[in-house]
Amino acid sequence: MKIFLDTANLDEIRKGADWGIVDGVTTNPSLIAKEGRPIEEQVARICDIVDGDVSAEVVATEAPMMITEGLKLAKIHKNIVVKLPLTRDGIKACSALSKEGIRINVTLCFQAGQALLAAKAGAYIISPFVGRIDDMGMSGIELIEQIVTIYENYDYPTQVLAASLRTVNHVIETAMIGAHIGTMPFKTLDMLFNHPLTDKGLEQFLKDHAKSLEKS
Numbered sequence: 386m387k388i389f390l391d392t393a394n395l396d397e398i399r400k401g402a403d404w405g406i407v408d409g410v411t412t413n414p415s416l417i418a419k420e421g422r423p424i425e426e427q428v429a430r431i432c433d434i435v436d437g438d439v440s441a442e443v444v445a446t447e448a449p450m451m452i453t454e455g456l457k458l459a460k461i462h463k464n465i466v467v468k469l470p471l472t473r474d475g476i477k478a479c480s481a482l483s484k485e486g487i488r489i490n491v492t493l494c495f496q497a498g499q500a501l502l503a504a505k506a507g508a509y510i511i512s513p514f515v516g517r518i519d520d521m522g523m524s525g526i527e528l529i530e531q532i533v534t535i536y537e538n539y540d541y542p543t544q545v546l547a548a549s550l551r552t553v554n555h556v557i558e559t560a561m562i563g564a565h566i567g568t569m570p571f572k573t574l575d576m577l578f579n580h581p582l583t584d585k586g587l588e589q590f591l592k593d594h595a596k597s598l599e600k601s
């Protein structure tokens with residue numbers, strides 16, 4: 386599974402990139418707003434750090450403006466993937482931009498029928514939000530399962546990007562289902578390292594090593 390960071394924060398992206406395990410980055414208007422720079426500037430900086438897909442979302446809500454904005458965003462860097470919301474206009478813009486060879490990430494997907502529409506419109510990526518479905522008392526993981534099954538049934542090339550991954554279990558379960566990509570905040574990525582037995586085991590190894598030095 387490809388691991389993407391879901392952040393526009395350059396320090397977090399640098400830290401993840403230094404570990405050598407970050408395949409791409411997803412942003413959205415809320416994440417960009419937190420960093421206080423115009424989207425064009427911020428995503429260009431992100432592209433300088435990570436050599437992989439970097440999603441940049443349009444804020445227009447009508448198809449013609451979405452297309453204009455998407456074309457502009459796509460010109461920033463070869464790794465930019467234009468993000469469009471799963472609305473009627475978003476799907477219309479996705480069909481048009483995909484035909485032009487622009488790679489589209491269709492976002493705000495909360496049910497499998499929406500994912501079918503995105504695949505039909507030629508989306509490069511579909512982004513179902515696992516955590517936000519869980520917040521509603523439903524299963525985000527089940528949604529990922531449904532979408533992966535539908536895409537496999539018809540050989541749709543659209544990649545399933547499990548978004549809103551907030552826990553270690555979210556990451557493990559989406560990987561077991563076979564989601565192509567998991568995008569997560571830095572905090573979730575950092576949590577993947579943790580196990581008390583790793584810490585305890587290392588502590589013991591180092592103690593034993595120190596003792597052996599004392600003896601020699």
Ligand code: G3P
Pocket residue numbers: 391411413514516517548549550551568
């Ligand atoms: O990429 C979608 C993501 O930013 C949503 O995460 O935790 O706000 O639901 P969350």
